[in-house]
C-alpha cells in the first residue's frame with residue numbers, strides 16, 4: 001500500500017495552479033530554518049472512472065493572522081505562499097491528529113466524487129512564524145503541533161447555511177452529500193451546525209473531521225465497534241435522521257448510482273496513504289495494536305460494500321421519517 005512521503009511525487013505544477021503570485025514568491029528563497037521543515041509535494045489522484053483530480057499541495061505559511069471566532073477548534077487564518085488565505089486547523093493533540101487525518105481522507109473522497117468544497121492544502125507553519133495576534137493558548141497549540149496544518153481555502157463572504165433560510169439547494173446535490181456522509185459516517189451536518197457554507201450563491205461542504213469518529217477507539221480492544229449497527233433498525237451504525245439535508249434530498253440511491261463508480265478499493269488505499277505521517281504517528285502511537293491507514297481502508301471499503309443498505313436506509317427515512325425496520 002502507498003505510504004507517506006515515499007509515494008509522493010515531486011511538486012511540479014505550481015504555475016498552472018496558483019498563477020502569478022506563486023512565481024513572484026519563488027524568486028524569494030526561503031530562510032534556512034523554514035526550508036528544513038518544508039517538503040513540497042503535490043499528491044495526485046485519478047478517480048476510478050478516469051477523471052484527474054486537482055492535486056493536494058503542501059504549501060508554506062507566510063503569515064498567521066488571528067484565530068477564527070467560530071467552530072469548536074477556532075481555526076487559524078493563514079496566508080500561504082500561493083497568495084491565498086486558508087482556514088487552518090492544527091494537530092496539537094492525538095485527537096486532533098486523527099481528526100485532521102480524516103479531513104484529508106474524507107476531503108479527498110469528496111473531491112473524487114466532485115462535491116463542492118473549498119480547495120484544501122497542507123500548510124507548513126514554522127513554529128517561529130510571526131503571529132502577534134494569537135492568544136497564548138493558540139500560540140501553545142502552534143508550538144506543539146505535529147506535522148502540517150490542514151488548510152481549507154477561505155471562501156469570501158461565506159455564511160452558514162443555517163443563516164440562509166431562503167437558499168435553494170439542488171435536491172440531487174443534497175442527496176449526494178447525504179450519500180457521502182453515509183459513506184464516511186459523518187454525523188456533523190445537523191441543523192444547528194450544518195458545516196455547509198454559502199458563498200457566491202453556491203453551497204460548499206466544510207469540516208469533515210468528525211467522520212469515522214470510531215477511529216478514536218481503534219487502539220482499544222473492541223475494534224469490532226467500527227462495524228456496529230444502528231440501534232433502531234439493526235442494519236448499521238449510521239443513522240442520518242438528523243442530517244440537515246435529508247429533508248431537502250432527492251433519491252439517495254440514485255445519488256449512489258452516480259457517485260459510487262468514481263471510487264474503488266484501490267483509490268481508497270491511495271487516499272489513505274496521503275495524510276502526513278506525523279499525524280498518523282501522533283494519532284496512533286507506533287507499536288500500537290493497529291495499522292491505522294489499513295484500518296481506514298478496511299472501514300471505507302466495507303462502507304462502500306454496504307452502499308445499497310445505507311442508501312435504502314436513508315431513502316426510507318427521507319420518505320417515511322423512520323428507520324426501515326420500524
Ligand SMILES: Nc1ncnc2c1ncn2[C@@H]1O[C@H](COP(=O)(O)OP(=O)(O)O)[C@@H](O)[C@H]1O
Pocket residue numbers: 068070071072073074075087118152153154155156158195197206207209
Ligand atoms: N473555507 C472556509 N471559508 C470560510 N470560512 C470557513 C472555511 N472553513 C471554515 N470556516 C469557518 O470556520 C468555522 C470553523 O471551521 P470548521 O472546519 O467547521 O471547524 P470545527 O471543526 O472547529 O467546527 C466554520 O464554522 C466556518 O465559519
Ligand SMILES: [Mg+2]
Pocket residue numbers: 071072195207
Ligand atoms: Mg464545524
